[in-house]
Every structure is written in C-alpha cells, then in structure tokens.
Amino acid sequence: MTAEFAEIREAVARLCADFPGRYWRERDRVRAYPKEFVDALADSGFLAVLIPEEYGGSGLGVRAASAVLEEVHRSGCNGAACHAQMYTMGTLLKHGSDAQKRQYLPQIASGGLRLQAFGVTEPTSGTDTTRIRTTAVRDGDFYRVSGQKVFISRTEHSDLMLLLARTTPRDRVAKPTDGMSVFIVDLRTAVGNGLTIKPLATMMNHATTELFFDNLAVPAENLVGLEGKGFGYILDSMNVERILIASECIGDARWFIAKATAYATERQVFGRPIGQNQGIQFPIARSYAQTEAAALMVQKAAALFDGGEKCGAEANMAKMLAADASKEAADVCVQTHGGYGFAEEYDVERKFRETRLYQVAPVSTNLILSYIGTHVLGMPKSF
Numbered sequence: 001m002t003a004e005f006a007e008i009r010e011a012v013a014r015l016c017a018d019f020p021g022r023y024w025r026e027r028d029r030v031r032a033y034p035k036e037f038v039d040a041l042a043d044s045g046f047l048a049v050l051i052p053e054e055y056g057g058s059g060l061g062v063r064a065a066s067a068v069l070e071e072v073h074r075s076g077c078n079g080a081a082c083h084a085q086m087y088t089m090g091t092l093l094k095h096g097s098d099a100q101k102r103q104y105l106p107q108i109a110s111g112g113l114r115l116q117a118f119g120v121t122e123p124t125s126g127t128d129t130t131r132i133r134t135t136a137v138r139d140g141d142f143y144r145v146s147g148q149k150v151f152i153s154r155t156e157h158s159d160l161m162l163l164l165a166r167t168t169p170r171d172r173v174a175k176p177t178d179g180m181s182v183f184i185v186d187l188r189t190a191v192g193n194g195l196t197i198k199p200l201a202t203m204m205n206h207a208t209t210e211l212f213f214d215n216l217a218v219p220a221e222n223l224v225g226l227e228g229k230g231f232g233y234i235l236d237s238m239n240v241e242r243i244l245i246a247s248e249c250i251g252d253a254r255w256f257i258a259k260a261t262a263y264a265t266e267r268q269v270f271g272r273p274i275g276q277n278q279g280i281q282f283p284i285a286r287s288y289a290q291t292e293a294a295a296l297m298v299q300k301a302a303a304l305f306d307g308g309e310k311c312g313a314e315a316n317m318a319k320m321l322a323a324d325a326s327k328e329a330a331d332v333c334v335q336t337h338g339g340y341g342f343a344e345e346y347d348v349e350r351k352f353r354e355t356r357l358y359q360v361a362p363v364s365t366n367l368i369l370s371y372i373g374t375h376v377l378g379m380p381k382s383f
C-alpha cells in the first residue's frame with residue numbers, strides 16, 4: 001500500500017466514523033436511501049477519484065478507487081448506494097464525446113449531478129445480455145426507447161443513467177454482441193415522459209427498481225460513441241465494476257473477520273473465551289487467509305487496468321474470489337456470534353445479507369467460472 005492510499009484510507013475511515021451501525025440499521029429497517037452518507041462521500045470528492053483533473057476530479061486510478069470502497073466496507077458502511085458513480089464513469093470517459101465529457105463530468109465531479117444508474121439487466125434475457133429486448137429506434141434527432149429493465153439500482157436517486165439498448169435486431173448483425181448501443185438518459189426529464197420507475201423490494205436495502213420504457217425520446221446527441229458498438233463500451237465499465245465490487249467484498253470480509261475475532265476473544269462460555277476453541281478459531285483463521293489471497297488478485301486486476309493492460313480474466317477472478325471470501329467470512333462471523341449473529345444490533349446479519357448479493361450481481365459466480373473455463377482455459381462453451 002502506498003502512502004497516498006494510506007492517506008485516502010484514513011480520510012475515508014474518518015468520514016465513515018460519522019455513519020455508525022445505528023445509522024445503517026435505521027435506514028435498513030425502513031429501506032431508506034442513505035442520502036447523508038452518499039452526500040458526504042460526494043462532497044469529500046471520493047466519488048470523483050476516477051474523473052481526470054481537467055474535469056474537476058482527482059485523476060487517480062482504479063487502485064485508488066478500490067482503496068476508497070474497500071475502506072467504506074471495512075468500516076461497516078455500504079458503498080452499494082453510490083459505487084456505480086465510479087464504474088459507469090469508464091464508459092463516458094473512454095467513449096463519450098468531448099461535448100458529453102464537458103457537459104457532464106465537471107458537474108459529476110462537484111457532486112451536483114449524480115450518475116448512479118447502469119441499466120443492462122432485463123427480465124427475459126437475464127445473464128444473456130445479447131438477447132436484451134429494449135430497443136432504441138432512430139427518429140430524426142431522437143431515439144425512441146421501448147422495453148423493460150429489471151434490478152436497475154438507484155434510479156430514484158440518480159440524475160443520469162447509462163442505458164444499453166438494441167439499435168439493430170440480433171438477427172441482422174454479424175455477431176450477437178453487435179447492434180447494441182449505450183445512451184445517457186436524463187432521468188429527471190424521462191420519468192413521466194415515457195419512463196416509469198417501480199421500486200423492487202429485496203432482502204437488503206439496495207434501492208433497486210424495475211423500469212418500463214414506452215417510446216421514451218432520448219436525444220440522438222446522448223448516444224455514447226458509435227451506434228451498435230455499445231456492448232464493447234460497457235465491457236470496460238464491467239471490468240472496473242468487478243474490481244471495485246471485489247474491493248468492497250474484501251472490505252466486508254475484513255470487517256467480518258475483525259468483528260468475529262473481537263467477539264471470539266471477549267465472549268466467555270464454559271469459563272474461557274470461545275476463541276480458545278479451535279472449532280471457533282480455525283474457521284476465522286482460514287477466512288483471514290482466504291481474504292488476504294483474494295485481496296492480492298484484486299490488487300493485480302486493478303494494477304493491470306491502471307496500466308492499460310487487458311484485465312478481463314483477473315477482474316473476473318478477483319470478483320469471484322473476493323465474493324467467496326466475504327461470503328465465507330460472513331458465515332463464520334454469524335457462527336462465531338451464536339444467537340447474537342442474528343440480532344440486528346450487532347450489524348452482522350445486515351452485513352451478511354448485503355454481501356450475499358455479490359454471488360449473483362453484477363455477474364454470477366457460474367458465469368465467471370464459465371468465462372475462466374472457456375475464455376482463459378479454452379474449453380468448449382456449454383451454452
């Protein structure tokens with residue numbers, strides 16, 4: 001860890017200290033968006049670490065962004081309320097026009113504009129993104145968007161959304177990944193004018209929603225890059241998303257391990273600390289080793305990305321290993337706490353629910369294994 005990141009981590013930890021378990025429990029109980037936390041993170045500039053300095057950000061890389069989100073989670077907070085602002089940026093930064101960057105990035109960097117939503121998943125296509133049915137059809141100076149998305153998070157708390165839609169039917173393109181395009185949708189004007197947002201309650205407080213598009217007019221100037229090339233554009237964002245969510249999982253795992261270690265040392269049963277029993281101590285130790293190994297893969301993936309090198313395999317492996325480490329650490333932490341692991345006031349059950357998501361989103365473990373099996377090891381694809 002460099003001194004620079006140590007400073008970032010300390011500053012993030014200080015900010016997070018103002019948002020203790022009580023704050024997150026209350027929001028979780030009523031499923032309220034943690035606006036105060038997100039505002040504090042945005043005001044401090046931490047959500048703008050990936051935005052170049054010329055547009056008002058810090059111009060740092062994914063390694064720095066990873067440090068921010070890992071620290072948020074290690075402190076017991078939850079970056080899910082705002083992490084998309086960091087990874088959606090990649091698409092805009094790399095493929096947006098100069099005009100788009102000048103229009104949006106300085107405002108996003110200053111916290112005046114929120115780019116928190118990334119609309120890809122659909123009810124009928126699921127993981128098979130090339131089969132999305134949401135279409136965008138050119139109509140003069142506009143595209144007309146129709147279709148449906150599901151599990152699109154933070155749309156009620158974001159000003160802008162990056163949307164993936166089909167601009168050429170799948171049966172009229174050379175490759176299934178061709179013919180999809182990315183648009184910047186201004187949610188402030190879209191809602192009520194062709195876009196309906198419906199909240200979707202989930203097992204944790206995640207502000208996710210269903211979206212219904214009915215002929216929504218999106219200005220043609222909001223197309224990002226070239227028409228039909230959108231899938232390739234979002235892959236960069238997806239690699240950053242995997243690395244950053246892996247960092248959050250590492251932060252979660254470290255929080256669970258610290259919590260379990262402290263409780264195992266304090267809690268006396270049968271006249272001795274429960275952590276003296278190897279049945280309690282060894283699972284925590286194993287989980288620690290697993291977490292540290294996963295953290296190395298996360299660092300490797302982030303360094304490759306920052307160095308401009310290919311990182312698809314490493315980003316996927318980092319996400320899977322870190323999500324496995326946090327799931328295991330969560331389970332060990334609940335077990336160490338006995339009945340108290342289920343009591344709200346310990347925050348363990350809440351964090352357990354929150355970290356469980358990362359076995360499924362943003363890409364499920366099976367799909368990562370399939371990527372490794374076919375793209376990295378060259379075995380035949382099962383689908």
Ligand SMILES: Cc1cc2nc3c(=O)[nH]c(=O)nc-3n(C[C@H](O)[C@H](O)[C@H](O)COP(=O)(O)OP(=O)(O)OC[C@H]3O[C@@H](n4cnc5c(N)ncnc54)[C@H](O)[C@@H]3O)c2cc1C
Nearest residue numbers: 118119120121126127151152153206208361362364366383
């Ligand atoms: C809380 C939450 C927030 C989310 N936020 C967003 C968001 O902001 N934006 C967005 O676009 N999406 C979001 N998602 C969607 C998420 O990315 C998807 O749920 C995820 O990609 C899986 O898609 P699916 O739910 O359609 O599962 P399906 O594709 O239906 O898969 C179901 C299960 O089958 C497995 N499976 C499918 N095909 C295969 C195969 N060929 N081989 C082996 N196993 C297979 C999968 O691994 C999975 O375990 C969110 C989801 C949740 C739950």
